Amino acid sequence: NAGVTQTPKFRVLKTGQSMTLLCAQDMNHEYMYWYRQDPGMGLRLIHYSVGEGTTAKGEVPDGYNVSRLKKQNFLLGLESAAPSQTSVYFCASYSLAGGSYNEQFFGPGTRLTVL
Amino acid sequence: AQSVTQLGSHVSVSEGALVLLRCNYSSSVPPYLFWYVQYPNQGLQLLLKYTTGATLVKGINGFEAEFKKSETSFHLTKPSAHMSDAAEYFCAVSDRGGSYIPTFGRGTSLIVHP
Numbered sequence: 349n350a351g352v353t354q355t356p357k358f359r360v361l362k363t364g365q366s367m368t369l370l371c372a373q374d375m376n377h378e379y380m381y382w383y384r385q386d387p388g389m390g391l392r393l394i395h396y397s398v399g400e401g402t403t404a405k406g407e408v409p410d411g412y413n414v415s416r417l418k419k420q421n422f423l424l425g426l427e428s429a430a431p432s433q434t435s436v437y438f439c440a441s442y443s444l445a446g447g448s449y450n451e452q453f454f455g456p457g458t459r460l461t462v463l
Numbered sequence: 464a465q466s467v468t469q470l471g472s473h474v475s476v477s478e479g480a481l482v483l484l485r486c487n488y489s490s491s492v493p494p495y496l497f498w499y500v501q502y503p504n505q506g507l508q509l510l511l512k513y514t515t516g517a518t519l520v521k522g523i524n525g526f527e528a529e530f531k532k533s534e535t536s537f538h539l540t541k542p543s544a545h546m547s548d549a550a551e552y553f554c555a556v557s558d559r560g561g562s563y564i565p566t567f568g569r570g571t572s573l574i575v576h577p
Binding site for chain 1: 505
């Protein structure tokens with residue numbers, strides 16, 4: 349199993365450009381999440397999905413859109429990038445199987461710089 | 464709403480010394496509790512978790528944590544630090560209501576000196 353993978357690993361954008369970050373998981377997990385990590389701020393939830401075709405807003409959703417057309421993929425889009433979106437982005441997945449509360453599985457991260 | 468407080472954004476120890484990373488939560492009902500570790504340029508991975516039962520939980524790499532309901536705490540300890548323990552550590556909580564949306568602390572960077 350590859351687990352959770354993220355594409356790309358690094359990206360530099362100019363202000364106003366758009367891009368899509370791809371997250372893929374091969375564990376058949378129901379839930380998927382997008383976080384951003386900034387120094388001293390920990391992990392902040394951007395959007396999440398509880399299943400194919402569903403998405404919901406997290407703590408910091410402004411400026412981002414998401415889609416989950418397939419269970420294994422969760423896309424994060426930036427329509428018009430701003431310097432404030434410079435961050436490291438992590439995708440995570442979670443399985444409802446097992447009965448007790450399971451842990452999240454995280455991807456390796458995407459480091460995005462917006463100039 | 465629940466919250467998580469990690470005391471100290473940085474903790475510095477000498478190799479071989481005790482590691483103590485503090486985590487306190489605010490929740491009306493004891494939540495599920497987690498510690499994750501993040502090594503440089505990597506994603507987070509689970510160290511240990513408390514869901515039910517024994518309040519002293521053992522994790523990977525010699526770490527353990529104790530759930531203390533009266534203190535609303537879930538501090539992480541390791542008797543003897545190793546250079547390879549240098550990393551960012553995150554405490555997280557999730558309520559028992561089935562939302563599966565954890566709340567993370569701001570993280571503590573563990574620095575290990577030779």
